Amino acid sequence: MLLNMKDLLVVANRENFAVPAFNIGTGQILNGVMDKCEELKAPVILAIHPSELDFQGDSFLKMCIDRAAGSPVPVCIHLDHSGWGPIVRAVRAGFTSVMIDASSLPFEENVAITKKVCDLAHPLGISVEGELGTIGTTDGDTEGGTEDIIYTKPEDAVRFVEETGCDTLAVAIGTAHGIYPAGMKPELRQELLSDIKSRVTVPLVLHGGSGNEDSEIAEAVRRGINKINISSDIKDAFYQELRETLKDQKIREPFELYPASVTAMNKVIEHKVRLFNDDDKVKYYSLNEML
Numbered sequence: 020m021l022l023n024m025k026d027l028l029v030v031a032n033r034e035n036f037a038v039p040a041f042n043i044g045t046g047q048i049l050n051g052v053m054d055k056c057e058e059l060k061a062p063v064i065l066a067i068h069p070s071e072l073d074f075q076g077d078s079f080l081k082m083c084i085d086r087a088a089g090s091p092v093p094v095c096i097h098l099d100h101s102g103w104g105p106i107v108r109a110v111r112a113g114f115t116s117v118m119i120d121a122s123s124l125p126f127e128e129n130v131a132i133t134k135k136v137c138d139l140a141h142p143l144g145i146s147v148e149g150e151l152g153t154i155g156t157t158d159g160d161t162e163g164g165t166e167d168i169i170y171t172k173p174e175d176a177v178r179f180v181e182e183t184g185c186d187t188l189a190v191a192i193g194t195a196h197g198i199y200p201a202g203m204k205p206e207l208r209q210e211l212l213s214d215i216k217s218r219v220t221v222p223l224v225l226h227g228g229s230g231n232e233d234s235e236i237a238e239a240v241r242r243g244i245n246k247i248n249i250s251s252d253i254k255d256a257f258y259q260e261l262r263e264t265l266k267d268q269k270i271r272e273p274f275e276l277y278p279a280s281v282t283a284m285n286k287v288i289e290h291k292v293r294l295f296n297d298d299d300k301v302k303y304y305s306l307n308e309m310l
Contacts, residue, residue, distance in 0.1 A: 020094060020304065021087045024116035024146035024246075025186040027062060027095045028222035030303045031245040037225075037295040040064035040097060041288065042250035044071040046082060047273075048257065051281040053086050053094075055288045060301040062093040064116075066248060069098065069105040077112045084113055093304045097148070099248070106136055110145060118148040118189070126175060133183040141184070148246075151179050152191025154227045168193060173214045180219050187222045187246060190215055192239075194227035207235045209242055216243035224248070233294055240295055249291055257284040 031038050043049040043065050056063040065083050072079070080096070087094035097116040098109040106117045119136040121129040133149040140147050152171035171190040180188060192215075193207045216223060222245035225236075236247070260283035264276055292298050 020090060020092065021084065021115060022093050022095050023144060023186075024064070024095050024097060024148060026146075027064065027093055028187060028245045030093075031062070031297075031300075032222045032243075034300065034303055035241070035243075036297050036300055037240045037244050037247050038062045038064055038095075038297055039288075039291050039295055040066040040099075040224075040246055040248045041253055042066045042068060042071065042099060042248070043083070044068075044074065044254070046079070047277045047281060048253070048284065049083060049086065051257075051284050052253075052288060053090060054281075055285040056292065057090060057092050059289060059292050059298040060092060061292045061297045062300055062304065063297075064095045064097050064246065066097045066099045066250070067114075068250075069101050072098070072105070072109070072112075077108075080112050080114070092301050095146075103132065103136070106139070110140060110143060114145065116146045116148065116186075118150070120150050120189075122150040122153050122169075122189075122191075126179075130179060130182050133179075133185055137184045146186040147184075148187040148189060148224060149179065149183055149185035150189040150191075150224075150226075151176055154189075154191055154194055168195070170208065170211060171215060173211070173218050176215050177218050180221055185221065187224050188219065189224040189226050192225070194225060194231060207231060207239055209235075209238055212239060212242050212244070222246060237294060237296075247291075247295055252291070253284045253287050256287045257281070259283070 027038060041052045043052055083096050087096060095116050096114050098114050099118055100120040101118055109117050117140060119133050121132045137147045153169040168191055192212050223243055224246040225239055225244045226248045257280045260280040264279050270276055
C-alpha cells in the first residue's frame with residue numbers, strides 16, 4: 020500500500036506510535052526491510068538519500084514502488100535530507116514524500132525554500148518534511164549536521180508550520196547523525212519535545228537517534244515523535260556481517276553473500292519496530308480507517 024507521508028503519519032499521530040524511516044541504499048536492504056516489516060505488520064518509510072539515489076539511479080525507485088504498491092503494509096517512499104535540485108528530480112521520479120533540509124539557513128530563508136517545495140509538491144499529492152534547528156554530526160557521517168546543535172524553539176516551530184504548510188517537522192532536541200563515538204552521549208530534551216508537541220499539529224520527526232538509549236527513544240515516542248530515521252544502525256549490522264562472510268574467499272555469488280547480512284540487519288529492524296511501538300499497526304490503515 021503506497022502512501023504519502025501525510026497519510027501515513029496522521030494515523031501514527033492519532034494512535035501514538037512512530038514509523039521507522041529506514042535508509043535503503045541497495046536492493047538487498049530494501050527487500051530485507053520490507054520482508055521484516057511485512058512479517059511484523061508494521062508501517063514503514065523507505066528513505067533514500069540523494070547520494071544513494073545517485074549511486075543506484077532512478078530505476079532503483081521503480082523497484083521500490085513495485086515492492087511498496089504490492090505490499091499489505093502501508094509504505095511511503097521518501098527522499099531524505101535534500102535541496103531543491105534533487106527534490107525536483109524526486110518529484111519527477113515518483114517519490115511520495117520529500118524532505119527539504121534548509122535548517123542551516125536563517126529562519127526566513129528556511130521558511131521561503133520550504134514553502135517553495137510545498138507549492139511544488141502538494142498539488143501532486145507529495146508530502147513535505149521540513150527541519151527547524153540542527154542535528155549534530157559525527158565522524159564519517161554523510162547525511163549532514165552541525166558541530167553544535169541548535170535546538171528547536173517551540174514558538175519558531177509554530178510559525179514555521181503555519182508559514183510553510185509543511186506536513187511533518189523534524190525537530191532538534193539533542194540527537195546527532197551517525198554512530199556516536201566513545202565518550203559522546205547526547206541526551207534528549209524531552210520537556211522541549213513535549214512543549215513543541217503541545218503547540219503544533221503536524222507529526223514530529225526525530226533524526227539521528229542511533230546512539231541514544233532505548234529508554235530515551237521510547238520516551239520520545241510516548242511524548243509524540245511519529246517518525247524516526249534509522250540509517251547507521253541497520254547498515255552497520257549489515258556490513259559488519261558481510262565482512263565476516265567475505266573471509267571465505269570461495270563465496271562469490273550474491274545469493275550466497277548477502278543472506279547472513281540480511282538476517283543480522285533484520286534483528287536490528289525488528290528491535291526498532293517494536294521499540295517505536297510500530298508493530299501490528301497495519302490494522303489502523305484499513306480503507307474505513309483512512310476515511
